[in-house]
Amino acid sequence: MLVRAWQGQTNLLVAVVVLLSLLLDNSSARDRKQGQPTGDALVTEDPVWDIRHILPELNMENNTVTDVKVNVGDVAYLPCRFPQLSTLHQVSWIRRWDWHILTTGIYTYTSDMRFNVLHTEGSDDWTLQLKYVETRDNGTYECQMYTGTGVLSQFVNLHVNTPRAAVLGPQELHVQEGDTITLICVIQQSKPPFVFWYHGENMVNYDGNRHRLNVITKVEGTRTHSRLTITDARHTDSGNYSCIPPNVEPAYVLVFVTERGDTVAAIHSRGHTSVAADSSSAVRLVATLCLGCVFSFAHFLPVR
The missing domain is CATH 2.60.40.10 (Immunoglobulins)
Known part of the structure; x- marks a missing residue:
């Protein structure tokens, strides 16, 4: 009888410990979701926190234009933010010169795997990431948000530079x-x-x-x-x-x-290049003079 009572108390104690553990796990998960620090780690909802310092200043009004400069082969980050609105509406990235839809929401609609949108649920950031930039990527990109009354847009001019x-x-x-x-x-x-x-x-x-x-x-x-x-x-x-x-x-x-x-030998090798350049210039000069003679001669021909 005493053994059964002890076993019952033990099972009750285990159940209490499990319940407390679940409550602590839920509380910890809720803290992480809200971006609050847990222990020594800080979890953030900012999807671009590690590149925030290299993003250009962004004017978050409608129809604004931002310039982004990047070298060939580097990674380009095209910023877009619609505070307090983008969590309620769909945001899309469009390449303006061919009107190709690159992304809608968090989904990519292009076969070019270099494109990716950086966004976390609940965030205002919709940064477009473009890896391994090429010269053909140079141009204007539009970030659109569809609302119940119309469309809000932010434009980014991507300037691709080829170093020499x-x-x-x-x-x-x-x-x-x-x-x-x-x-x-x-x-x-x-x-x-x-x-x-x-x-x-x-x-x-x-x-x-x-x-x-x-x-x-x-x-x-x-x-x-x-x-x-x-x-x-x-x-x-x-x-x-x-x-x-x-x-x-x-x-x-x-x-x-x-x-x-x-x-x-040094003078000869240096002179060989100079002679070639001089010969080319002389040919162009003779051709120009000949064309001048032809036009001058045609000018004096009688008109029939």
Whole structure:
């Protein structure tokens, strides 16, 4: 009898513990849903809290225009907010130049998987995310919200920039055998993860057969510097060198390596390019003069 009473009290105690545990779990879940801190963690309803600092200032009135600038290959965030309204109505993103509906609500209506809308239930944010931006993405995007009385719109002009690389110094570099060749490539307003150097059609960054070659790439602020160094220059090092970072317009430089003391070869190679340019200019000049003669002669012909 005592054993049964003890078992009954034990079962009652277990039930109370389970009930208290469920109540605590529900309270904790409710706190998380409301965005209140639980323990050391802070849960937020802001879907773009980690990129809020890079989003442009947004005028949240109707028919406003926001400009977003991004480099090719980067991620673009197109902001859109309708405070106290977007939780009640449907919000859509439209590409204006072809009127293609990209997203409606949280659903994507394009086969281009680079598009995604950042939104959390109950939030006013409807930020459009575009990954791996291309030059063809340049243009105007419209964020629309349908209400019972009409349509509210916010426009975003996406400006896609293609950074350019530049090799410091002249476009033609003349050195003598045994010298050190130093080529410095600078990329403005871009931080590419790597920079490839080519000699003709061959990439030289990881060429184990050329122990005289070294490539060092550094990022300083908004600029990236890549230095290609070739020690003990040889005639076979002559040719076209290309600095090719990803998603950046490449840069080129022509290197001539001559025998030490052979100034005639250097002058000849430099003069060859000049003669070609002068010949092209002369051809254009002769063609222009001939056209002038034809029109002048036609002017004096009698009219029948």
